[in-house]
Amino acid sequence: MKRLQSLFYSRDTITVTRELLGKILVREIEGEKISGRIIETEAYTGPGDPASHAFRGPTPRSRIMFGPPGIAYVYFCYGVHHLLNVVTEKDGTAGAVLLRGLEPLEGLDRMMKNRSRKTENGLLDGPGKLTQALEITLSLNGDNLTKGKELYIIEGGTKPGEQIITAPRVGIKDGTDKLWRFRLRPI
DNA sequence: ACAGCGATTGACT
DNA sequence: GTCAATCGCTGTA
Numbered sequence: 277m278k279r280l281q282s283l284f285y286s287r288d289t290i291t292v293t294r295e296l297l298g299k300i301l302v303r304e305i306e307g308e309k310i311s312g313r314i315i316e317t318e319a320y321t322g323p324g325d326p327a328s329h330a331f332r333g334p335t336p337r338s339r340i341m342f343g344p345p346g347i348a349y350v351y352f353c354y355g356v357h358h359l360l361n362v363v364t365e366k367d368g369t370a371g372a373v374l375l376r377g378l379e380p381l382e383g384l385d386r387m388m389k390n391r392s393r394k395t396e397n398g399l400l401d402g403p404g405k406l407t408q409a410l411e412i413t414l415s416l417n418g419d420n421l422t423k424g425k426e427l428y429i430i431e432g433g434t435k436p437g438e439q440i441i442t443a444p445r446v447g448i449k450d451g452t453d454k455l456w457r458f459r460l461r462p463i
Numbered sequence: 464a465c466a467g468c469g470a471t472t473g474a475c476t
Numbered sequence: 477g478t479c480a481a482t483c484g485c486t487g488t489a
Contacts, residue, residue: 318470327470329485337485355482357471374470404471447470 277430282422285345289364289371290456293319296362296373297440297460300381300432303410304425310386310410312378312400313432318445319456320361322370327451330370340418341370348427350407350417357404358413362421362429376403377459434460 280299285292294317302311320328322341329338329351340349341363349361349372364371378400380387387409391399400406407413412427421428434440443457 320470329470335486352484354469354471355484359470376470402471445470
């Protein structure tokens, strides 16, 4: 399958957020392949989006959102979880897509072990859960998804009958007026 | 230099 | 439904 290239990510953040639904996130580690189908995403832009880390301009943490597209932006949240984003827009413009949910494809056993689960229930249905399952930590922050060997996204589409649900983003104080959360099929 | 708090999760009542 | 965990980033001084 074809890996998504820089031109895919280099577009309007909302468009990329919507079009990442159905694509396949792949993690390669220790010769094993772990992957899942992206089913939930959220958009975060720059100045103008009070919920975004980039709202007040570049900081040591958020400057990566202002950089070139197709780069992983991983950050540590609540002192507990790693959250994975993909940088969008052309170099110099801030934007990123938060990956919030996957459907398991490959490496189910390893994902369940990583999550201490015996079934696939609750395995990948949250931004902190999918990073734990795919062993994504700060070491992947700044990784180029269009070139790296450890983490990348490949082509994939929606299934017949699947529809996209639009909703307000969750877990934020400001910016809840925007419908920038996207999900495949009803919960 | 430091206090406050967060793009969450899981355990518990 | 409620709440603690846990730490690095950020704004303010």
